[in-house]
Amino acid sequence: MGSSSNPQGLPFLLLLFLPALRELNAGAPSMSYQLTAVSAAPPGTPKFWATGWLGPQLFLTYTSGGTAEPWGAWRWETQESWFWERETWYLKTQERLLQEALRLSKGAQTFQGLVGCQLNSDNSSQPTARFALDGKTLLTFDPMHKVWLGDTPEAWNVKTSWANESQRAEKDAEFLLTTCPQKLQSHLQKGHGNFQWKEPPEVRVGARVGPESAWSTLTCQAFSFFPPELELTFLREGKPQLKPVKEVEAWPNGNGAFHLRGTLEVPFGDEGLYSCEVQHSALTSAITVKFETIGGLPLPIRTSLVAGILLFLASLAALVAFVIIYRRRHGRLVPWMFRRQRGADDVGSLLSVPDSAQDPGP
Incomplete structure (x- = not known):
């Protein structure tokens, strides 16, 4: 698998829109685009990037100056020749709109958007269009009434600018109510096998000594797995450890797969008594990796x-x-x-x- 052209922006966007993403991905098929524009990008990084998601699967990436590219298992999906050209055109339009909104918001550093749709059981669709400024919700779009909703001065500046663009509201409403559901249904038909894609995790463990050398912190990490559901357990002499385990949620790597890390504090010198067990649907049996003692014998x-x-x-x-x-x-x-x-x-x-x-x- 490759790596995202700008993965460092992805966690920040996910933190902001994670409740909306979970709502979109809760059982029913969904498609969403995550958009990010920054006012001052570090050297070598773009000022705009976007990722497309089919449920929890990354299927598209785009960075300013480039083209929309399929990702993960979706690189082998059979689509019309113009499909990715149309995706590129849509994301270039979003890039221009978000950068314009960022310029209108004086002093702001980041403008972000989450745009997508979800198919209901009756084949109707539920649209989503949310925008945020420096981590705070700024605007939402109502495609039925073709209006942007937001009451702050920054929100008024942005929605006034967008409303002055010829047929902007009509185009956004058409995308959310018609184009997005059509593309989602096309993916469901032509790439339905990709939704069964599974990737087994790679597991690595390590230990480091605390500042007073009385305790060691054990770290167990699972990399590049899909789907994101994974069970990570610390064992002491083969038995599940009941001590508090600090475990983060599974997060996207930026390449369509996920990673997860768990940590546990143990007495210095006892590291060799512990192991990490990982269970995942892509594995025929659990992976168990032992820790090495770093403080001598247990x-x-x-x-x-x-x-x-x-x-x-x-x-x-x-x-x-x-x-x-x-x-x-x-x-x-x-x-x-x-x-x-x-x-x-x-x-x-x-x-x-x-x-x-x-x-x-x-």
Whole structure:
């Protein structure tokens, strides 16, 4: 899979419109376009980008100066030759409108939009058109009455500008009520197999020591999986861990798949007792990855080793003391070993102390 041309803007947009996206994606088929324009883009990044979504699946990307491109499994969908040209034309129009709105909002940094539709069970559609300025909802569009709704001074400036453009409201209403449902139905017919697309996760684990070295933070991450539903569990010696686990929701990678991360704090040195288990519908069996100990052996083993070493040293000291006391009480000196050289061969033998200090006979 590729990477989005501007994935860094995606989480911010999702945070803003996540309730609306969940409403769109709640069971019924849906299609949505997420639009972002910025007043000052970092070097090498565009001032406008857009992503298209069919339910939770990314199917389209666009950046200013480029063309709309299919994404994920939708690159193999059979469509008319003009299909993507029409998508490019629509997104270029949205780019111009959002950048114009951003210029009218003095001092603003980001203008965003969520535009789409959802098919109901009776084959009717439910449109959505919401716009935000610097993370706060600014405007909504009512396609039935062909009006933009918003009461702030910035909202009045933008909707007045858009309303002055020839047939702007009529075009937006037609897109939401007719074009969007038609395109969604076309995707459902020609790319219905893509909705069964599954991608198994790649799992990585790691650990880092806390500032006081008393605790370690375990991290388990699942990458590039689809659909977004995934279960991540920390295990201690094979048993599910009941301690609080900090887990983030599954978020888009920017390439159509998702990622998720969970963290858990454990005593320093006990990392090797833990593992991470990941279950996903694309897997035939769960993936389990063990953590490596970064602080030496686990605490129970360290405690046992230290106790054993201390007991051994105490026993050795007691034995040495007993030998010394015993020999002194019986008039025997402590024997020492030394090497006596024999000629030039440097071949020695282990001897007791010289005769004048040797032990007396019995």
